Amino acid sequence: MFNQDIVKPENLVYKRTEVLTDNVMHYCPGCGHGTTHRIIAEVIEEMGIQDKAICVAPVGCSVLAYNYFEVDSLGAAHGRAPALATAIQRLNPDKHTFTYQGDGDLAAIGTAETIHACNRGENIVIIFINNGIYGMTGGQMAPTTLVGMKTATTPYGRNVELNGYPLQITELLAQLPGTYLVTRQSVHTAAAVRKTKKAIRQAFENQKNKKGTSFVEVVSNCNSGWKMPATKANEWMVENMFAKYPIGDIKVDGELVQK
């Protein structure tokens, strides 16, 4: 029986952050996009920066991210989010501009924008969702697709001779002097969510202190694109994606902690 009397502020254990809108998310059940949205929104709320936060959404499954964040937002052309964020943050140095991008967006069509924004040390936060595939367009090969992995455009598996190797863009960006924080996280377990949230919090704190670019990769699943049930996708991710994209900090406070 539900007892109305217990609905009191002091009994409240969980509340959806007001930095998320009421819109129903369009993501597939079990997809990491939704979880990552929630923790970004929670960090914005906890830091009290909703009025200063400006979201730059990508083209990819998260193209409609701006419908879910209750912050002023812009939708960029495919891959161009770091260019938008560069200008927005330079024109408003006290704001909190962040981009939210998939692997195709950030590491294929937008590679130049990504590398140069990081190299200039733009004071922005980049959240990078690496699911090793183009989710939005129906599961084609991404630059991060694993060798041997089957996708709509690598129906016999990614073949190195034909397609080259998976691009470890995060390790590459860590080499640039402009990046201050480079870390790789995931959101498939409660513990992982807590760690990712901490990393995102650190990224926004760095921005507040004008430290340069903070880059948080979230290795994520794409159960639809990978053609697996959500739980199976997470297992597959831990076994295969984490092997190529190991979880952990790569650069902290401007210093490489991993080679």
Added chain:
Amino acid sequence: MAKELKLMKGNEAIAEAAIRSGCDGYFGYPITPQSEVMEHLMAEKPWEKTGMVVLQAESETSSINMVYGGAGVGKKVMTSSSSPGISLMQEGLTYLAGAELPAIVVNVVRGGPGLGTIQPSQADYFQATKGGGHGDYQLFVLAPATVQEMYDFVFLGWEIAFKYRNPVMILSDGAIGQVMEKLYVGDYVPRWTDEELRKNAPWASFGKPTDRKHHIITSLELDSAKQELHNHKLQAKYREMEEKEVRFEAINCDDADYIFVAYGSSARIAEKAMQLGKEKGYKIGILRLITLFPFPKKKIAELSTKVKGMLAVEMSAGQMVEDVRLAAEFRCPIEHYGRYGGIIHTPQEVLEALEEKIIKRK
């Protein structure tokens, strides 16, 4: 407003106008014949004077997207380039138009196609006035003919861009960009304060205050019924521009037998050709186009009923001439003349073309 006389290149005038018109940010990438725009800005260090941001981007793709970002948060932002760079910007331009963002983009045109040449040209008319990027959209296109207009049109550009929430292109060419002329510059217009920005660009994504819902700047609308409505709104805006914002200069058109229709550098060459023609007894007028979109359709239709013929003079294989013909609906002979690929026609050549193609026409 206090006026100060200066001697400057057209490209420098663009930069000077940016600083003095309260521009918040310039984002560019070097390319001949317009590199002086960013060079002048970097030398002037406007960030120390007005707080204006100047940044050299990694490509024109990036600079136009920086402009998109800045415009989306309500700032007065601009870029400049020349033909190959403007081709790279087409993606950004259609997104700006779709999201209805104000911005100024300067094209100091050089000869093409491809890498072409670094010499002046007017062969980007189609690209500027007919879209260039995908979808049904229009840039507002201003065509300066002097260094003074390079300067003045930046001020006018902000007015139009914010009034209509539409990107404005200043379509110049290598000759006007490089030539040095005297010009008058005015006092510094201060950059907008945060309060002014909120008033002048209330739609922008400048950070959500507690008393309203979030703003979203985007060109995406997946519901086709809504996307069609959005397109209707854009078209209504373009029709309003055609109604209210057409600008041209009609020189000696009232009793002319023949008309040169031209813009930018070609209008100045046509002016000399008109004088040469007068010495031979021809009554020639010039319709100098200032807005290429909106195009002065009504004026051309009116003139087409009064004159014996028109010569569209442009440094291209014949682009603007198509719009002249459409507006005149073939009520009089309309021909094209122009050198291209980086060659500038002489006044003599223009006059000879008028004689051959129109006056002595059988």
